[in-house]
Amino acid sequence: MSDSFRAGLRALPDFPGDLPSFDPSVGPKDPAELFRQWLSGALAAGVRQPHAFSLATADASGHVSSRMLILKDIDDDGGWQFASSRTSRKGGELAENPNAAMNFYWPELGRQIRVAGAVVELSADASAADWDARPASDGRPNPAWQLYALMPREMEFWQARADRHHIRHRVVF
Numbered sequence: 001m002s003d004s005f006r007a008g009l010r011a012l013p014d015f016p017g018d019l020p021s022f023d024p025s026v027g028p029k030d031p032a033e034l035f036r037q038w039l040s041g042a043l044a045a046g047v048r049q050p051h052a053f054s055l056a057t058a059d060a061s062g063h064v065s066s067r068m069l070i071l072k073d074i075d076d077d078g079g080w081q082f083a084s085s086r087t088s089r090k091g092g093e094l095a096e097n098p099n100a101a102m103n104f105y106w107p108e109l110g111r112q113i114r115v116a117g118a119v120v121e122l123s124a125d126a127s128a129a130d131w132d133a134r135p136a137s138d139g140r141p142n143p144a145w146q147l148y149a150l151m152p153r154e155m156e157f158w159q160a161r162a163d164r165h166h167i168r169h170r171v172v173f
């Protein structure tokens, strides 16, 4: 690429100066609760779509793909719910290889949250209820719509710091 493009990338702004603090030894021990707390903070800070995350999946050969999705819930069984069509690329990959990784990133707060684990398909009833609850729903069913739940095997909370001693809080289940 051209020197000016590279120089332009280098010149882009870094994290904001007024980053929140994070001490993993203080606050909720339950990572899902900590996520809810961080999500509230993101909403209060005006982060747009803080419930959007990238989901990485892989096919049976290990070829990886990722895309943005919306978090639907963290359920009582500990599942991080998202929904999509079973006929999509991600649907096919999850059928072949039911493992995935989520990544939330909130630049305004210098925060990243990674969640990885096995993915299970939730019931047809739960999937239909999710389809009907979409803002664009016209009442017609979509049998291909699937509600999934990622069951975390590991999580990492990452907080940027102005002194670049960034904080990583890893949880293995």
Ligand SMILES: Cc1cc2nc3c(=O)[nH]c(=O)nc-3n(C[C@H](O)[C@H](O)[C@H](O)COP(=O)(O)O)c2cc1C
Residues within 6 Å of the ligand: 049, 052, 065, 066, 067, 068, 069, 070, 071, 082, 083, 084, 085, 088, 089, 090, 091
């Ligand atoms: C912010 C954002 C949120 C999205 N949310 C969803 C979602 O919840 N479910 C979905 O199927 N696609 C969603 N999409 C579209 C996906 O990113 C993707 O384009 C689509 O699901 C096809 O992906 P695939 O071909 O890898 O299966 C969203 C896109 C963006 C940018």
